Amino acid sequence: MLSRFSLRLRIFLFFCLLALGGLAVTGGALWLGYSRADQPELMDAFLFSGLLSGFSLLGLCAAIWLLFDENVAKPIERLAAQMRARAHAGVRRELDTRDARYLGDLAAAAEGLAGQLDASALTAAEAIARETEHLEAEKTRLAALLTDIPVATVMVGPAHQIVLYDGQAAAVLAQDAPPRLNAPLSDYLDLTGLEAAYGRLMRSGKEVAASVKSASGVQLYDLRLKPLGGAPGYIILFESTHAGLYPDDARPLVYDFALLETDRADLDKCTLKGLSFVVFDTETTGLLPHKDEIVQIGALRVVRGRIIESETFETLVNPGRPIPAASTKVHGISDVLVQGAPDIAGAARDFHRFASDAVIVAHNAPFDMAFLHRHAKRSGVAWDQPVLDTVLLSAVLFGASQNHTLDALCDRLDVTIPPALRHTAMGDARATAEVFCKMLPMLEAHGLTTFGAVLEQTRRHGRLIEDMN
Structure with missing residues (x-):
């Protein structure tokens, strides 16, 4: 059963058990000493000694646990996540072993293994390049055949x-x-x-x-x-x-x-590879979903772990109100640009058709989905598709204590967002999609091969962000 818990939680439970055991032994020893002394007037002294010993023991266990968590458990969690990213997501950046200085030879061994992985990956990349060239030739011949x-x-x-x-x-x-x-x-x-x-x-x-x-x-x-x-x-x-x-x-x-x-199974039993995903992002007039409005929606589809370049959705949205200058400074969308654009009802209907048969994916999904849910009745659509959040997926893969911003994930997984596209709906949607595609093999390597298994794990991190399912 304990194998279902994270390493940090198991270590925390170990120290809790150690503290309880210490309290039990200390309490038992004091009680035995008091019983053998047979002097009732010493009760206050023994009680004071017990309380002092108990609080000291708890403080000592807590301090050692914090040191152990910071210098052993967290570095192991980070090192494992980096190794998994290199092994399954194609990340080539050097391992950050600065936090692993108390792990003995583990960091050095991990770096050595990473070097071996890089060499193997290079050989595999060359083979893939040859196969890709062959597939492109096949595709060209197929296109020529269809032309007839x-x-x-x-x-x-x-x-x-x-x-x-x-x-x-x-x-x-x-x-x-x-x-x-x-x-x-x-x-x-x-x-x-x-x-x-x-x-x-x-x-x-x-x-x-x-x-x-x-x-x-x-x-x-x-x-x-x-x-x-x-x-x-x-x-x-x-x-x-x-x-x-x-x-x-x-x-x-x-x-x-x-x-x-591809087999059609119940959603929870569907493999991640068997599902279609729509990764999307929005730009808005502000940060308050209950009163601000969407000004742009960008989305693209991911099928079998790859982005389908020709299947995209992008539209400006007329918010029906002036766009604050502070918001325009962030995303570059002004009142002039949205003139003639559809309102949220029309844009949401079109986006719903694009995403109707897919699992929706977003970074900090509750924020973007809140705008769509607020206008669902006006748009005449129900946003009842299953939702995955890359913030929660990041917590599953890299640990809840890590930074889960989109920029941090892109840096961690070697995804580059061109500066001109940052804080545009399509630019951020593409970055999220590339991050998500690299997460999929990492989730499978984690033993999370079905949608239901992934959803169960993300719900354990519900304190970070609201679950949308």
């Missing part, structure tokens, strides 16, 4: 979630919702007609034609569903007749074939 197919193409997993789409398909999908990897097709197409066609495809194993309405019911698409051979899932081809497609348009590809193997 004058229709929009979407690859879909067996649970009807998007695995691949090209540029033309993105234009079609965007008529109903932002195109997104791992998004359910129900956001774009009427599932009744689609599932009927999919049933025919599964029974025949051959290409099937179907006319399917868009999710909004406004469009009617002529589709062809093609099987993937022995692989799970299928391909949807949009005929150009009703989709307004042009064969010569660019065909950039967005895909992750590993999504074909």
